[in-house]
Amino acid sequence: MLTIKNLHAKIEDNEILKGLNLEVNAGEVHAIMGPNGSGKSTLASVLAGREEFEVTEGEITYQGKNLLELEPEERAREGVFLAFQYPVEIPGVSTINFMKTAVNQVRESRGQEPLDAVSFLSMMKEKMKLVEIDQSLLNRSLNEGFSGGEKKRNEIFQMAMLEPKLAILDETDSGLDIDALRIVANGVNKLRTKNNAIIVVTHYQRLLEYIVPDFVHVLYKGKIVKSGTKELALELEAKGYDWIKDQVAVV
Amino acid sequence: MESAPKGLNEDIIRFISAKKSEPEWLLEWRLKAYRQWKTMKEPKWPNVSYPEINYQDVIYYAAPKQKAKPKNLEDVDPELLKTFEKLGISLTEQKRLTGVAVDAVLDSVSVATTFKEKLAELGIIFCSFSEAVQEHPELVKKYLGSVVPMNDNYFAALNSAVFSDGSFCYIPKGVRCPMELSTYFRINAANTGQFERTLIVADEGSYVSYLEGCTAPQRDENQLHAAVVEIYAMKNAHVKYSTVQNWFPGDKEGKGGIYNFVTKRALCFGDHSKVSWTQVETGSAITWKYPSCVLKGDYSSGEFYSVAVTNNYQQADTGTKMIHIGKHTKSRIVSKGISAGHSQNSYRGQVHIMKRAEHARNFSQCDSLLMGDKCGAHTFPYIDVENNSGKVEHEATTSKIGEDQIFYCLQRGIDEESAVALIVNGYAKEVLNQLPMEFAVEAQKLLALTLEGSVG
Numbered sequence: 001m002l003t004i005k006n007l008h009a010k011i012e013d014n015e016i017l018k019g020l021n022l023e024v025n026a027g028e029v030h031a032i033m034g035p036n037g038s039g040k041s042t043l044a045s046v047l048a049g050r051e052e053f054e055v056t057e058g059e060i061t062y063q064g065k066n067l068l069e070l071e072p073e074e075r076a077r078e079g080v081f082l083a084f085q086y087p088v089e090i091p092g093v094s095t096i097n098f099m100k101t102a103v104n105q106v107r108e109s110r111g112q113e114p115l116d117a118v119s120f121l122s123m124m125k126e127k128m129k130l131v132e133i134d135q136s137l138l139n140r141s142l143n144e145g146f147s148g149g150e151k152k153r154n155e156i157f158q159m160a161m162l163e164p165k166l167a168i169l170d171e172t173d174s175g176l177d178i179d180a181l182r183i184v185a186n187g188v189n190k191l192r193t194k195n196n197a198i199i200v201v202t203h204y205q206r207l208l209e210y211i212v213p214d215f216v217h218v219l220y221k222g223k224i225v226k227s228g229t230k231e232l233a234l235e236l237e238a239k240g241y242d243w244i245k246d247q248v249a250v251v
Numbered sequence: 252m253e254s255a256p257k258g259l260n261e262d263i264i265r266f267i268s269a270k271k272s273e274p275e276w277l278l279e280w281r282l283k284a285y286r287q288w289k290t291m292k293e294p295k296w297p298n299v300s301y302p303e304i305n306y307q308d309v310i311y312y313a314a315p316k317q318k319a320k321p322k323n324l325e326d327v328d329p330e331l332l333k334t335f336e337k338l339g340i341s342l343t344e345q346k347r348l349t350g351v352a353v354d355a356v357l358d359s360v361s362v363a364t365t366f367k368e369k370l371a372e373l374g375i376i377f378c379s380f381s382e383a384v385q386e387h388p389e390l391v392k393k394y395l396g397s398v399v400p401m402n403d404n405y406f407a408a409l410n411s412a413v414f415s416d417g418s419f420c421y422i423p424k425g426v427r428c429p430m431e432l433s434t435y436f437r438i439n440a441a442n443t444g445q446f447e448r449t450l451i452v453a454d455e456g457s458y459v460s461y462l463e464g465c466t467a468p469q470r471d472e473n474q475l476h477a478a479v480v481e482i483y484a485m486k487n488a489h490v491k492y493s494t495v496q497n498w499f500p501g502d503k504e505g506k507g508g509i510y511n512f513v514t515k516r517a518l519c520f521g522d523h524s525k526v527s528w529t530q531v532e533t534g535s536a537i538t539w540k541y542p543s544c545v546l547k548g549d550y551s552s553g554e555f556y557s558v559a560v561t562n563n564y565q566q567a568d569t570g571t572k573m574i575h576i577g578k579h580t581k582s583r584i585v586s587k588g589i590s591a592g593h594s595q596n597s598y599r600g601q602v603h604i605m606k607r608a609e610h611a612r613n614f615s616q617c618d619s620l621l622m623g624d625k626c627g628a629h630t631f632p633y634i635d636v637e638n639n640s641g642k643v644e645h646e647a648t649t650s651k652i653g654e655d656q657i658f659y660c661l662q663r664g665i666d667e668e669s670a671v672a673l674i675v676n677g678y679a680k681e682v683l684n685q686l687p688m689e690f691a692v693e694a695q696k697l698l699a700l701t702l703e704g705s706v707g
């Protein structure tokens with residue numbers, strides 16, 4: 001589904017990603033961990049098509065297409081979804097209205113009719129249940145005055161609405177209380193199918209107890225320096241990153 | 252097309268008056284206004300610049316050819332109806348879908364007033380200004396100029412001299428008008444100025460919601476529009492006046508467009524009367540407009556909700572005046588400016604609490620949203636308090652449309668134009684919410700259209 005080869009990306013002359021390789025297949029869940037500032041969110045931004053980041057080398061193939069040639073909204077319509085580490089506030093625009101616009105534009109790009117009000121509402125009700133989100137929250141201005149946890153839950157609600165092929169969850173667990181973490185993780189698990197893939201960026205092994213990954217990668221200084229299975233996350237939790245940093249230094 | 256020769260002199264005014272078979276007193280009124288206008292100077296204080304207007308180069312009267320006066324839509328020249336249809340504001344549609352009563356002023360003449368009979372049953376008078384002069388001269392004579400005196404300002408004086416048509420509305424005591432009343436203005440002919448006059452009289456305890464829409468086709472030359480709207484609200488009356496202004500703004504280089512110099516004022520004469528102005532201003536090359544409320548009655552209140560968008564080389568100097576005269580008078584101002592391109596957008600607002608106005612209250616919120624870095628937003632609040640028993644609050648913010656917000660939308664599959672439309676409509680929501688439903692939808696589309704291509 002997604003193949004990243006030797007990816008280099010910079011922002012304002014700072015090279016952040018320095019030769020990153022990653023292969024993600026349909027049906028897989030990949031966890032990306034790594035110290036603060038190692039480039040996890042940058043990778044997510046590059047995948048989503050944020051203009052500020054310039055790709056200087058390497059390639060990204062997504063479903064057989066050159067992802068880097070697609071505009072951000074085209075990527076989204078092709079099924080790339082990013083749950084933002086810091087969701088953005090849009091005053092005066094309700095989540096419902098926002099999602100109606102998004103869902104219908106995605107449908108339009110696929111040659112489908114826009115959803116009528118009734119179908120949209122029933123779809124929304126169904127997805128609301130999935131993440132146990134309250135409609136009163138969705139009637140409010142998008143993310144404005146939301147608590148940290150509400151913002152994250154709202155991101156997963158949007159993911160559920162858009163049914164992406166490739167979802168990138170950037171620290172969706174941070175700011176969630178223990179119950180919310182379980183609810184959000186369950187929601188994500190329900191969205192997990194043979195046909196889609198999920199990249200989970202996280203600092204904590206706890207999330208991975210709920211969303212069990214097929215692979216765990218360590219991103220450090222702009223590269224994936226170690227990959228393993230879910231046991232790697234446990235090891236990182238116990239030992240921290242120093243031993244990996246040491247290994248990298250030796251190489 | 253039937254029109255007067257270019258230029259302005261007493262003969263032209265006589266010509267207009269004669270065309271409309273006006274009574275002598277109205278001709279005299281016009282001539283008096285004209286004589287005053289000649290002694291006045293065009294105001295130079297607005298924050299706009301434009302080449303000198305040659306008032307002798309304007310046609311002051313143009314009427315679309317009509318055989319007989321139309322009684323209903325079916326009698327209206329189909330060509331005219333087609334023009335409306337092209338604009339997406341079809342009278343038939345409006346009539347069918349919304350039950351809005353429409354008076355359409357094309358160039359200078361009123362062409363259709365729908366629902367007249369139905370309103371008449373309630374004693375509501377809603378007709379073209381010319382018709383009102385013929386059929387209700389006593390009302391017109393009593394209230395014309397009672398809110399905006401003929402010599403109030405340069406453009407009001409000009410309008411008083413040459414106004415060609417407009418709408419008249421009277422809501423009798425205790426009547427709640429059951430439908431939105433709507434006037435629709437359009438300038439069609441080249442080199443033509445439009446000077447319509449609207450007079451709304453709301454008798455004690457009455458209510459009316461009034462809508463005004465306007466458009467003009469693209470032309471290379473600038474066209475002049477100087478309208479006057481007067482609202483007279485008696486005891487316990489409530490008038491809501493909404494405008495969606497979409498005059499041609501000029502092209503991307505700033506060529507052409509309407510010069511929109513408008514005087515709108517409401518007199519809250521009676522105790523507990525209330526007038527709300529809501530405006531969505533997207534058009535015109537130059538806008539000079541300050542819908543105001545004179546709060547004379549005790550406990551009377553005035554509201555002003557405005558969204559003014561400027562793009563390319565548009566210039567807007569708009570705002571309001573709230574004059575508190577009576578006790579316990581209240582006013583609320585919510586102004587949302589949006590500037591893009593090379594445009595200049597100024598809010599100019601005056602709040603005047605007079606000596607007698609015990610316990611007056613005002614709240615003003617003036618926000619500016621900038622798109623790009625070549626445009627300007629300016630705020631000129633004038634606050635004048637002569638009685639300290641009340642409360643005046645003023646808040647102002649300036650923000651830029653965020654890259655982050657746009658990217659967030661893009662990431663959800665929303666294209667950039669729609670993203671901007673969404674963000675801007677969200678920003679203007681408090682004002683748009685004041686508009687009647689079907690107008691709000693129209694206004695949202697207009698905002699998006701005006702800002703098309705203004706990011707990136």
Ligand SMILES: Nc1ncnc2c1ncn2[C@@H]1O[C@H](COP(=O)(O)OP(=O)(O)OP(=O)(O)O)[C@@H](O)[C@H]1O
Pocket residue numbers: 011012014016034035036037038039040041042043085
């Ligand atoms: N606009 C920018 N200008 C300069 N440097 C930037 C910019 N944005 C990000 N960076 C830098 O890029 C590096 C990687 O940032 P990134 O957000 O990808 O880290 P991260 O791995 O997601 O960290 P965290 O775990 O704290 O979320 C950091 O050093 C950061 O300061």
Ligand SMILES: [Mg+2]
Pocket residue numbers: 040041042085170171
């Ligand atoms: Mg991050």
